[in-house]
Amino acid sequence: MEKQLNQIQIDAEKDIKESNSLDQLLEVEKKYLGKKGSLKAILSQIKDLSIEEKKAFGKLSNQIKVVLNELIFKQKKLIEEQEIQEQLKNEFLDVTLPAIQTQKGSTHVLKQVQKKLEEIFISLGFEVVDGPEVESEKYNFEDLNIPQSHPARDMYDTFFIDQKTEKYNRLLLRTHTSPVQIRHMLKQGAPIKVLVPGRVFRYEEADATHEHTFMQYEGLYIDKDISLSHLKGYIEEIFGQFFGSKIEVRFRPGYFPFTEPSLEFEISCPFCKNGCKVCKQTKYIELGGCGMVHPNVLKAAGIDPEKYQGFAFGGGLDRLAMLVTQNNDLRLFRQNDLRFLKQF
């Protein structure tokens, strides 16, 4: 009996191992462990055995059942694994077919540049502020130390609106973001540390490099001890972060009625080391104007210039956008052609 059982185990193990499909395995399982299987068949002989023998036989046949079941389980896994492998081999997806598009939207690249600048300034402790686009001659010019008929007015071709009062003089479209300096200083006093990004207007025909409507940014920092060296430090830090590379700043003397000293600033070209198309081979890029806020401006805004001093610097946000997008035609920014807008 024991021998027979052992033989069943040997045969069954062999059959299991040789099964290479689930159907075959099921047959094998039936053959040995099924209701009419060989293990059941041998059990019919048990009645002739002694109690001891019955016990021993029962134990052995159970052991064999467990072993075989485990083997079948393992073989089943193995076959399934093989079948999946086989299936994978013959299945394909053409991943080079075009995708089902998600709706393409976009924010305007000028606004992306504005937001990036705002984030950098905020990280350096600046407060973002703004003022009206339709502005008074008083805030746009007079309080900024640009009296009427001063030759410096030539730097700002201005759109006027038919309105005038004694206090504010003529109504106009702001030619720069600087009137916001005045408004904010009047409101808040010193110390002050603000960024003004905003839309400005010049009475000037539009072409590839000129616009009558464009965006400026302007940083202003007034405290008891702010110096030209701070001006240099902040410009370096801000544009280093903006262009994502270490830059060097260079100053030239300039002239603006609202700063004294007045300077123009340029930065080392963030796109090259030895000259490129963007910097016109000069290795430097002119970015804007800056200086120490003129005492007359501080006075107009109710701040004592003997106690406080500080810098202002600014430039064209459109120009920054032209640099980062390497677009040489300013007009594209406001033509609103979706073929342009969707690129950003």
Added chain:
Amino acid sequence: MLISYNWIKSFTDYKEKLSSFEIRNKFSWHSCEIDEVISQEEAFENMVVGQILKLKKHPDADSLQLCDVDLGNDIGTHQIVCGGSNLSEKMLVAVAMPGAKVRWHGEGELIELKKTKIRGEESFGMICASDEISMGESQGKEIMDISNLKLKAGTTLAKAFNKNDFVLDIDNKTLTNRPDLWCAEGLARELATITKSKFNKLSPKDPKAPKSGEIVELKIENPEFVKRFQTLIIENLEVKESPIEIQDLLIKSGLTPKNNVVDATNYIMYELGQPMHAYDFEEVQENGKVNFLVKNANQDESLILLGDQEIHLTENDNVLYIKNTPQMLLGIKGGLNSGVKADTKKIVLESAVFDNIITRKSSETHHIRTDSLARYEKNLDPENTERAIFRFIDILKISCPDLKLSGPITDIYNNKFQPTKIKLELDKLNSYLGFEIDKAATLSILKTMEFEIEDKDNHIIVTPPSFRSTGDITIYQDLIEEIARHYGYHNLKSQIKKHSKPGSNLNQRIVEHKVRELLSNIGLNEVINYNFLNEDDINATFLNPDSHLKLLNKLNNDHTHMRQTLLSNILKNAELNHKNFNSIQLFEIGRTHIKSNEYFPIEELKLGIIVSKKQDNFSTLKGIVERLIEELNLKGTKFEVNKNPNPYFHPNKSAQVKYQGKHLLAELGIIHPSTQKHYNLENQSPIAYAEINLGMLHELNLAIKKFSAINNLPKLEFDLSIDVEDSIFNDEIIKVLRKSSNLIQSIDFVDLYKGDNIGEGFKSMTYKISLQAKDKTLDSKDLEEVQKACYKNLKSIGGNVRGA
């Protein structure tokens, strides 16, 4: 302004030879911006004197010869092919070698020469005709014979022709506050300071005018205009060509030489910065006497200026009257009749300084800009007028050695220069710079710039010279600029301050950026339009032109008013883009302006959204607006039918959103068909537009939301269809359903159907209604009760529930 560099340099003892790049940097880094430095030498690069050694016939062309040309020891002898008609052996010629830029036959653009073969024969550049190297007219096919210069072969042409000057093209904008820099002498003072060399100020000798004799009777009615007015009568003149050196310098400054007298006035203007005018004595005298009257012009009187320009004077113009007629727009331009002529023998010379603002205003009125005005408006130094007269006589004497002064100089000096003292604390200087500057360097800079200094311990007292005292240098900050720029801005050390307060953005800007991010994420494209539109746009949107701000000065007829709605310009964007795209969803965040009773107009931040697709424009737009409200976490908003929409909406197809009770947050709807047609969009499906008052959202609730409990009890659902009149809106039905039972958890619109079996003017609306209780599981009895209540309530609005 264009000006000769060698002229500037001649006022200093600076000897170093600089390249055009270095010259530009010297000025640009310390004084004023140079747009371009035009080098004469560079124009003659790769050009040398050559001597023709041997001439041979070209084997393949009758008109050409082969010349063996000696180009000096360094370059050697080369063959050059040439068609010149006057070639001869031993002749010295101007040779342009490969790399040189010449003007082919004196015409067209400059062309760079290359080593080439002409009809099979090697040619090492070319032998030039005069016009090919801008040295004057050529005669027929003759090349330039320079044998008379008697120079060695190999001498550079720049040296041969003495072309070693540079012309500086200075950016006038950077001279706005520097009247002293509008001339060679002023720029020389800067150059000397920059290069730490000596500045040789020009000191023309007093010509010692006779104590008595002929003078101008000068009467000034408007002393606020005239700071100083000097005149002198000069006789025994001969009008002729100026000396070539003077003509040369004027040409470099872009002027056309006229005659010795006029050229001398211009020469002084560019040398000392003082504009002058010479009048023909015969034209201005009356019975041998000259009477000048300076006064405000008589309104509407006319004056013909040099160049035949007639202007109509106003009371704000300041004019020189001679013999009761206006003869000169003072400080700006001379009259046609009183100027120097070919036969002038005697002149009246004017050297004056006028009020800068008054002069500028007058030029603004007539839109006239001249060299003289460019200087006067910067506010000139009245101490300079007499030096200018002295120098004028020196210059004129070169061509008219026998000239005679007819009498003393007339001098009316209303506004005598008073030196001022400015105190500069060294601590303040260092605090502005951010580092401690060497005191000796400071003093040396100021001294070269002709500032007088009293050196106290911790401060200095500075007296600026007269030519820096007309508004340019008035406060100590001006001195700091002088010191800083000459010391060099490259010496500044970068510094950043640790900040005590965190930075922040405007609440409104945070809203703006959030909206931008959301709308772009759900497929909309942002546009940026001008604030401008015109009256046609305003009419097309049925708004009132009178309530719009109007530009006083317009650039063109498309941009005459300030927008009150973003719609017009967005429709233009749609028109443009429908050429390439069928489906368009755009948004713009921008400001609008409305006239108000106050000085400042009402300026509002608006968000405009347009949806122009084949279908579902309104429902798409409504979805966008709802999503926006949800994402911005706005509490207390209410969508309503818009009974009184803005006129650019279809009167029966618009909604509004109220915020916190009564504020109008947004209007949305189908735009008026006429408006749509105006922008050539009539072939598109009715376009939907929303305008949202973004400026109203000052503060956003950006906190993370609070949790509300999730109800896990089972839901019961039933569908309900109701036939109603078209005029009954969804809103109303939902309202009725809602109040039927508080077990109703949601009512979802499923379908709107119109068809034959419904009846004209009616529609069938289907809803899915979900019921859920908070505290128990609902059964069929609950469902039936709710259904009954719904049916009953719907009857009250005339609805006929199907299957009820």
